Amino acid sequence: MRRAIVRGTGHYLPERVVENSWFEGKLDTSDEWIRARTGIERRHFAAEDQRTSDLGILAGKAALENAGIPVDRLDAVIVATSTPDLTFPSVATMVQAGLGMQRGFAYDIQAVCAGFVYALANADAMIRAGLADRVLVIGAETFSRIMDWTDRSTCVLFGDGAGAVVLEAAEGAGTAADQGILATDLNSDGRYRDLLYVDGGVASTGTSGHLRMQGNLVFRHAVEKLAQTAHHALEKAGLNPEHVDWLVPHQANMRIIESTAKRMQLPMEKVVLTVADHGNTSAASIPLALSVANSEGRFKPGQILVAEAIGGGLAWGSVVLRW
Structure with missing residues (x-):
């Protein structure tokens, strides 16, 4: 059967780095308060003239370079985002143009923080069905544009950035020993x-509006649903938590990540963490974490990775893949 293999990763973070101390003069908060409750130490904010598509283009170029695949061999671009440049056209078509891609097709997926997982599942399904051989999947966000800067419970959590993965079709035996995406949920x-x-x-x-969140309730749903979806995806793949080499979770909150890992009986040494430096970048958080860890050489061929995320909707899901 056809499998979707990860051929390359890439990411881009805006130049502006915002430390927790930046909020201290604006809100009733502190670096200590933010770190203790979220694990976040800093985040990146896009420049005034930077749009979500700009971040996506740079992450996409980095992923294509890492994969060694020229843009004219791509069949599709899928962008997961909740902060598009415009109501329409899609960010993906803007990325397509920015990459110089003049063939294939491009579209956006909106599932908030779960968007990249949804996008991976879409790309996997298209590759399995023979609708595409090579797909560039991007998560890109500029959440700084929808923050209420008077709400300390939300505005300290989010950052901007983009991450990307290049998937390519390859033949597999249809077993859990195959390389590539094994199951989605x-x-x-x-x-x-x-x-x-x-x-x-x-x-x-x-209007674009501002982000609103009932944090305590989201936390409870997140811990329960993330562990559940990871187990379901592993079962579909014919695996169990003992086979997992790396958990790559949505980087929303350190306490959620720790609680989820505990429910999966995984030590934190097997968890990819970027939340301290990136904050919550919504749909960009998993591809950012994948790219950072890959650039550090942490993933080895044959290892099992589980990516999981939950976001507004509520929408949640997971992907199991063999590196």
Whole structure:
């Protein structure tokens, strides 16, 4: 059967680095308070003239270079984002143009922080079905544009950035020993949409709005649902937590990550962590973590990785792949 193999990774972080101390003069908060509750120490903010597509283009170029695949061999670009440049056209078409790609197709996926997992699952399905041989999957966000800077419970959490993965079709035996994406698990439950949302939109207010979150409730759902989806994906792949070499979680909050790893009975040494330096970059957080860890040589051929995320919707899911 056809498998979607990871051929390359790449990422881009805006030049502006914002330490926790930046918030101290603006809000009733402190570096100690933010670190203790989230594990975040700093994040990156896009420049005024930078758009989400700009970040995505730079991450995409880095991933293509890492993969050694020229842009004219790509069949598709999928961008996961909740902060598009415009209502339409899609960020993906802007990335397509920015990369100089004049063939194939491009589209966006919006599942907030779970967006990259959803995008990987889409790319995997297209490759399995023979609709594409090579797909560039990007998570890119400029969440600094939708922050309420008077709300200390949310504005200290998020950052901007982009990460990308190049997937390529290869033949596998259809077993858990194959390289590439082995299983995916996607879920959503709209009953919980008011736990994490943006209070604006084209059809409601005509504005972009600001992010709103009931943090305590999101935390409880996250810990339960992330461990659950990871187990489901592993079962689909014919594996169990003992086979996992690396957990690559959505980088939202250190306490959520630690609790999820504990439920999966995984030591923190097997968890890729970037939350301290990036903050929560929503759909960009998993591809950023993948690219950073890959650039450090942490992933070895044949190792099993589990990526998992949850975001507004609520939407959540996971991907199991062999490196």
